[in-house]
Amino acid sequence: MAAKPVLYSYYRSSCSWRVRIALALKKIDYDYSAVNLIKDGGQQFSEDFKVKNPMCQVPALFIDKVSLTQSVPIMEYLEETRPEPAILPKDPIERAKVRMIVETITGGIQPLQNLQVLKKIGDAGKVEWSRHWIDKGFKALEQVLRETSGKYCFGDHVTMADACLVPQVYNAKRFNVDMEQFPIITRINDDLVLLDAFQVSDPAQQPDCPPQ
């Protein structure tokens, strides 16, 4: 029997959450290994973790005897090796559209509020900075979703795009982005968070989430 996958994750990392959603959608059972990005100067930099993942990043997924990092490649890998239920459509143009939504978030919005960037910006400016980029990115995304969305980001099936959207909306709320500007994003997010795969993967449900 193949070993159970291990996910190295931090409860509040939006990139970790994307992978937790994909694993839950595909009903892949895994062990959770918490990596605290803040404690001890960041446990991802510890010698112990470096051996597991020289990139010193979460998420990292140990699966099929290899360690994979970066959320989008991990989701693409899961789709190629565990195709059901699918998180990408079959048609190449439709796949491209889902991936466009994914990259709008993963390449255009999220990288500007990761922990290290916010550290460099500093406490005084980090809320304004984050809000600025999420606001800008969501304006573009809202327009894209006007064309692509049904019940979810792309039509009526849950895709990789949805796995990226919900953690980004969670971040937006943390930074007090005015979500009333984005009725489509809000509607889709509100429907998604009711689904099992999004509930079990929620930061508050992770073993490393501190008691509220």
Next chain:
Amino acid sequence: MAAKPVLYSYYRSSCSWRVRIALALKKIDYDYSAVNLIKDGGQQFSEDFKVKNPMCQVPALFIDKVSLTQSVPIMEYLEETRPEPAILPKDPIERAKVRMIVETITGGIQPLQNLQVLKKIGDAGKVEWSRHWIDKGFKALEQVLRETSGKYCFGDHVTMADACLVPQVYNAKRFNVDMEQFPIITRINDDLVLLDAFQVSDPAQQPDCPPQ
């Protein structure tokens, strides 16, 4: 006969360059439509361009009767619809490793020095800022390439990862990053820039490149 694809591009945009490389590798003939990201406050925001691409971004590729944006989704689309020559390996784990290199650059390094981010950082700080993130990203990348590289980023075949590497090294040089720290990246880049697909797609060879 299918209409010739049109690439909306800016000669110095590294994301545009990635797509030009992929098109050249796959020998796909296309028309070049220049979008000046600086002139007139950014021609990508013009009403004329908005009709073609509501995202107001380059690159945008009009192909097979649709307009696609975001460099990675475009490259994935080209791979799915024009599979030869391949720019991804066949094996899922190997594909994941190539995509990990891709996302390290497209999600981890480049978004922090796009034009709009540099505008927000301001002229006084933008060189130090860019150098900081490229330096940090290249340190991680150098370590990854130690495991994955052959003649190129992943083994001896040119992949999507190489299409992302060369434009990022070009940016690193613009910001005077000390490339001596990165012997593997440097060696791979030096080999890649000799290839036809990288030469024809070079910023200096584009119709919108101003005379030097």
